[in-house]
Amino acid sequence: MIKVGFMGGTFDPIHYGHLLAAETAREACGLDEVWFIPSFRPPLKENEPGADGSQRLEMVYRAIDFQPHFRAMDVELERGGTSFSIDSIKSLQALYPDREFSIIIGSDRVNDLPKWHLIEELAGLVRFIGVERPDEPIDLSLLPAFIRDRIDLIKMPLIEISSTEIRRRVRTGQSIRFLVPEKVYSFIKRNQLYES
Ligand SMILES: Nc1ncnc2c1ncn2[C@@H]1O[C@H](COP(=O)(O)OP(=O)(O)OP(=O)(O)O)[C@@H](O)[C@H]1O
Ligand SMILES: O=C(O)c1ccc[n+]([C@@H]2O[C@H](COP(=O)([O-])O)[C@@H](O)[C@H]2O)c1
Secondary structure: OEEEEEEEEOOOOOOHHHHHHHHHHHHHHOOOEEEEEEOOEOOOOOOOOOOOHHHHHHHHHHHHOOOOOEEEOOHHHHHOOEOOHHHHHHHHHHHOOOEEEEEEEEHHHHHOHHHOOOHHHHHHHOEEEEEOEOOEOOOHHHOOHHHHOOEEEEOOOOOOOOHHHHHHHHHOOOOOEOOEOHHHHHHHHHOOOOOO
């Protein structure tokens, strides 16, 4: 089986925290590939994304350009509606029976796994790879055993970057250089994303 990390996200915009999480998970868990999958509508976020789906996908393409193990997939943008991971995993498992999927998530998402749609069924279909984020310690003892048993926690340097902070910095005229890859930076500037 080809091992694939499912790196889902809003990617509004994609930043170095996402890329380092994906690369660290790939190496630590022996993944053959990581697939970046932008959500159409993220299930647990209240606000609509600031950039539209095609812009968020384009930024992902630019960020992973020339990375041989990384791919971008538009399954959730094409499907529309709320982007429940179980729907994506089921369709990817049907389309790619030669691949074994694991879901890569940061600690904020690890902690809210009990709230995910059909989580018991999802936890039966995939394992989760959890990476730590600053200010979001993972306390596995707070999770039900059926989730805890399906998570592998990996270490990576804590990266204090979030898309929220990047959008805030653009809005207030501060620099986002070196928080995102150069080709994402130029796309944001050229399209005047997040300015208001
Ligand atoms: N700095 C980071 N370190 C590790 N994981 C991260 C980091 N930023 C995001 N992630 C993880 O990447 C996935 C997608 O994140 P998302 O696209 O929502 O980015 P975000 O920076 O959390 O966005 P926002 O600030 O808009 O909520 C989630 O599993 C999230 O936990
Ligand atoms: O399926 C769910 O109920 C669910 C709830 C919260 C988050 N997710 C997925 O987790 C990934 C990261 O989400 P987010 O909101 O941090 O961008 C993304 O692929 C989401 O679709 C999925």
